[in-house]
Amino acid sequence: MALIVQKYGGTSVADADRLKRVAHRIADTRREGNQVLVVVSAMGKTTDDLIALADQVSSNPPAREMDMLLTAGERISMALLAMAIHAEGLEAVSFTGSQAGILTSEAHGEAKIEEIRGFRVQESLDEGKVVIVAGFQGVSPRTKEVTTLGRGGSDASAVALAAAFGADVCEICTDVDGVFTADPRIVPNARKLDEISTEEMLELAAAGAGVLMARSVEFGRRFNIPIHVRSSFHDAPGTWVKEKTMEEAIISGIAHDTSEAKITVHGVPDRPGIAATLFEQMAGHQVNVDMIVQNVSIDGSTDISFTVPRSTSATALEVTEQLASEIGAAGVDIDTDIAKVSLVGAGMKSHPGVAARVFRALSDSDINIEMISTSTIRISCVVRSDRVEDAVRSLHAAFEAELVGEEADV
Amino acid sequence: MALIVQKYGGTSVADADRLKRVAHRIADTRREGNQVLVVVSAMGKTTDDLIALADQVSSNPPAREMDMLLTAGERISMALLAMAIHAEGLEAVSFTGSQAGILTSEAHGEAKIEEIRGFRVQESLDEGKVVIVAGFQGVSPRTKEVTTLGRGGSDASAVALAAAFGADVCEICTDVDGVFTADPRIVPNARKLDEISTEEMLELAAAGAGVLMARSVEFGRRFNIPIHVRSSFHDAPGTWVKEKTMEEAIISGIAHDTSEAKITVHGVPDRPGIAATLFEQMAGHQVNVDMIVQNVSIDGSTDISFTVPRSTSATALEVTEQLASEIGAAGVDIDTDIAKVSLVGAGMKSHPGVAARVFRALSDSDINIEMISTSTIRISCVVRSDRVEDAVRSLHAAFEAELVGEEADV
Numbered sequence: 001m002a003l004i005v006q007k008y009g010g011t012s013v014a015d016a017d018r019l020k021r022v023a024h025r026i027a028d029t030r031r032e033g034n035q036v037l038v039v040v041s042a043m044g045k046t047t048d049d050l051i052a053l054a055d056q057v058s059s060n061p062p063a064r065e066m067d068m069l070l071t072a073g074e075r076i077s078m079a080l081l082a083m084a085i086h087a088e089g090l091e092a093v094s095f096t097g098s099q100a101g102i103l104t105s106e107a108h109g110e111a112k113i114e115e116i117r118g119f120r121v122q123e124s125l126d127e128g129k130v131v132i133v134a135g136f137q138g139v140s141p142r143t144k145e146v147t148t149l150g151r152g153g154s155d156a157s158a159v160a161l162a163a164a165f166g167a168d169v170c171e172i173c174t175d176v177d178g179v180f181t182a183d184p185r186i187v188p189n190a191r192k193l194d195e196i197s198t199e200e201m202l203e204l205a206a207a208g209a210g211v212l213m214a215r216s217v218e219f220g221r222r223f224n225i226p227i228h229v230r231s232s233f234h235d236a237p238g239t240w241v242k243e244k245t246m247e248e249a250i251i252s253g254i255a256h257d258t259s260e261a262k263i264t265v266h267g268v269p270d271r272p273g274i275a276a277t278l279f280e281q282m283a284g285h286q287v288n289v290d291m292i293v294q295n296v297s298i299d300g301s302t303d304i305s306f307t308v309p310r311s312t313s314a315t316a317l318e319v320t321e322q323l324a325s326e327i328g329a330a331g332v333d334i335d336t337d338i339a340k341v342s343l344v345g346a347g348m349k350s351h352p353g354v355a356a357r358v359f360r361a362l363s364d365s366d367i368n369i370e371m372i373s374t375s376t377i378r379i380s381c382v383v384r385s386d387r388v389e390d391a392v393r394s395l396h397a398a399f400e401a402e403l404v405g406e407e408a409d410v
Numbered sequence: 411m412a413l414i415v416q417k418y419g420g421t422s423v424a425d426a427d428r429l430k431r432v433a434h435r436i437a438d439t440r441r442e443g444n445q446v447l448v449v450v451s452a453m454g455k456t457t458d459d460l461i462a463l464a465d466q467v468s469s470n471p472p473a474r475e476m477d478m479l480l481t482a483g484e485r486i487s488m489a490l491l492a493m494a495i496h497a498e499g500l501e502a503v504s505f506t507g508s509q510a511g512i513l514t515s516e517a518h519g520e521a522k523i524e525e526i527r528g529f530r531v532q533e534s535l536d537e538g539k540v541v542i543v544a545g546f547q548g549v550s551p552r553t554k555e556v557t558t559l560g561r562g563g564s565d566a567s568a569v570a571l572a573a574a575f576g577a578d579v580c581e582i583c584t585d586v587d588g589v590f591t592a593d594p595r596i597v598p599n600a601r602k603l604d605e606i607s608t609e610e611m612l613e614l615a616a617a618g619a620g621v622l623m624a625r626s627v628e629f630g631r632r633f634n635i636p637i638h639v640r641s642s643f644h645d646a647p648g649t650w651v652k653e654k655t656m657e658e659a660i661i662s663g664i665a666h667d668t669s670e671a672k673i674t675v676h677g678v679p680d681r682p683g684i685a686a687t688l689f690e691q692m693a694g695h696q697v698n699v700d701m702i703v704q705n706v707s708i709d710g711s712t713d714i715s716f717t718v719p720r721s722t723s724a725t726a727l728e729v730t731e732q733l734a735s736e737i738g739a740a741g742v743d744i745d746t747d748i749a750k751v752s753l754v755g756a757g758m759k760s761h762p763g764v765a766a767r768v769f770r771a772l773s774d775s776d777i778n779i780e781m782i783s784t785s786t787i788r789i790s791c792v793v794r795s796d797r798v799e800d801a802v803r804s805l806h807a808a809f810e811a812e813l814v815g816e817e818a819d820v
Contacts, residue, residue, distance in 0.1 A: 016466035023467070050486065054493055056426035057433070061493040068504055069489035072482040076460065079479035083464055083471040094478055099554075120554075144509075144530075 007158035012232035014044035023084030039158040042073025063108035074134035097137035104138035111147035116164035152213025163223035178238030207342030208257025250347035261313040267330025339388035361398035417568035422642035424454035433494035452483025473518035484544035507547035514548035521557035526574035562623025573633035588648030617752035618667025660757035671723040677740025749798035771808035
């Protein structure tokens with residue numbers, strides 16, 4: 001008997017009708033003779049609504065209480081899902097992160113899963129019940145406090161539970177059919193990938209592909225759990241994320257990200273240690289810096305540009321302005337109208353000239369490149385945000401021959 | 411330093427603005443040098459909304475999952491209230507029923523509080539923090555499952571916590587100013603009572619006065635906790651519920667209840683044991699029967715009428731019809747257009763003629779009495795539901811001289 005972990009995101013359980021559809025699908029999986037462990041997110045916009053309420057009562061809510069508040073979201077969806085599965089004639093039981101033994105670090109709002117002590121989950125699975133576990137949450141054994149796992153937390157819960165119980169597969173069930181060569185809303189002929197390597201999936205996730213968070217991919221790789229990204233609403237296969245794929249595509253996909261802002265410090269005196277100080281301070285303020293570009297020094301001074309999530313750009317700007325005035329830089333500016341487009345593919349390691357083709361394709365579409373950053377399997381360019389969709393389309397067209405995958409049915 | 415327990419109902423925390431007002435009031439109580447333990451209900455209509463969602467996904471949701479679902483309501487309000495108190499510059503921490511050590515029986519949806527092991531609550535109070543506890547919920551130590559306490563559960567949580575921690579007072583903070591001689595929406599010159607005996611409060615609660623549930627009054631009496639029913643929104647004193655009151659009023663108040671239905675069995679053969687069987691079966695189906703009237707037997711058969719909560723009247727009717735056909739009764743009918751009006755007062759024990767004055771007052775207002783039931787300190791009459799407000803006003807006018815209390819400011 002196989003153990004299948006299925007994770008359903010908020011869109012998949014956004015209302016009673018969708019909950020019932022998902023319950024029916026889970027029940028089918030159980031009736032096929034599998035053990036089923038389900039991880040569920042909060043319904044639709046519940047988490048956003050709760051955050052909005054918190055904002056109304058406090059400008060600086062304590063992180064412990066924020067976690068108390070937000071964990072109510074999955075509590076609601078998991079109980080409703082258990083009821084809906086029960087209505088399908090099957091036994092089901094829901095557990096909070098704490099009840100499921102998801103032990104985490106103490107960091108409220110961004111806790112890390114340290115261990116899973118899933119006695120109650122195992123017992124219920126052994127009794128033949130469908131087990132529903134609240135995603136995104138756990139408990140710190142040292143403080144006995146409820147914690148949340150931060151962005152992508154429900155996927156992390158699912159992969160961690162799959163690892164802890166030796167699941168045969170962790171299915172990430174979502175409102176799209178799998179991982180695509182580009183966002184099908186922008187590129188209508190984007191293709192669904194049948195499989196993708198963890199390495200490429202990590203780069204796509206980092207480049208803005210929202211379908212699966214990087215931390216879950218890493219977790220799956222570490223514990224050797226096959227991840228299957230597929231639709232919540234039908235049974236067609238989606239995309240398998242595997243350590244090694246059968247065939248190494250030159251290019252696996254094009255991702256884009258419109259959530260960042262660019263900060264530039266002008267006229268930085270060319271002394272050692274300034275960049276180190278700046279980015280140490282960013283880390284100290286919990287700002288994740290993505291791309292960093294420093295031009296060659298001219299006349300003893302240089303410019304440093306970097307991108308940060310727009311949600312933390314106010315903090316980043318404040319820290320940068322403070323430092324700029326201390327070191328006597330010429331000035332600081334921030335640009336929120338940027339976007340990043342990235343080409344990802346493990347095969348580009350062995351195929352020289354990919355970068356040049358990227359720059360040529362963008363140039364042929366009159367798209368100006370403002371920053372460039374590369375890894376061995378990724379090329380990212382910052383462009384004006386109003387040109388990013390054109391950039392995705394132009395790169396998809398330029399690399400169409402190399403893109404593996406089936407035609408999208410969208 | 412006094413320990414004050416304050417309970418806030420759903421209406422008092424219905425939105426962010428009300429939450430902030432309540433937080434300010436709690437902060438004031440703490441700043442006056444008291445220890446403060448707050449019990450909070452779910453915001454506004456949250457519980458009803460969650461029940462409606464459950465109804466949409468299942469016609470018969472498992473009670474365990476229903477408790478899981480509903481306990482999300484207080485989790486949200488308690489965390490937001492802790493944030494709002496924090497915004498007032500004070501330390502506050504919220505606990506679920508389980509975290510607060512509220513140990514209950516196993517009966518989901520109607521658990522009874524058995525013991526309170528409030529280590530975490532005590533520790534936080536000792537540290538000077540305002541402690542917020544989720545009302546209405548607890549945990550069964552035997553099954554390790556989350557439970558809810560049923561109707562009036564948050565009041566019960568508050569009084570039980572007050573007893574466990576030896577509080578100086580349990581304040582039931584609500585959207586009215588205290589206990590009134592009648593519903594001020596119906597009787598504009600109803601008066602607020604400064605104090606009322608537990609015995610009278612119990613009868614008023616049983617007669618439909620919604621301000622405080624009977625189980626909390628009983629709890630307060632058993633553990634000798636003074637209960638103060640007062641407004642959530644201002645500091646004027648409300649009504650003290652005490653074991654003994656200074657002066658025994660002849661009449662303390664008039665309550666009414668429109669939530670019941672009347673079932674009548676006609677032509678019941680006059681044999682022993684039939685009433686016992688009927689009401690045993692009602693109890694077996696969890697139907698709480700309120701008033702029971704059986705007329706004297708005429709020609710070997712009689713009629714039995716009784717009232718039940720309208721929410722369980724379908725079950726009650728089914729049970730009654732089944733039994734009626736078994737025993738050869740003439741027929742069964744149900745009447746949902748009834749209401750009950752009750753006069754309550756400890757002094758009526760020593761003042762004969764109160765019942766006669768009640769019947770006269772109703773008769774003078776052309777209100778027909780359909781059933782009568784009395785205790786030593788209460789007289790209840792069933793009337794047509796469309797006449798109940800007239801009945802309340804007519805009784806209030808007839809007994810105005812005997813009603814103690816101050817003029818309502820409404």
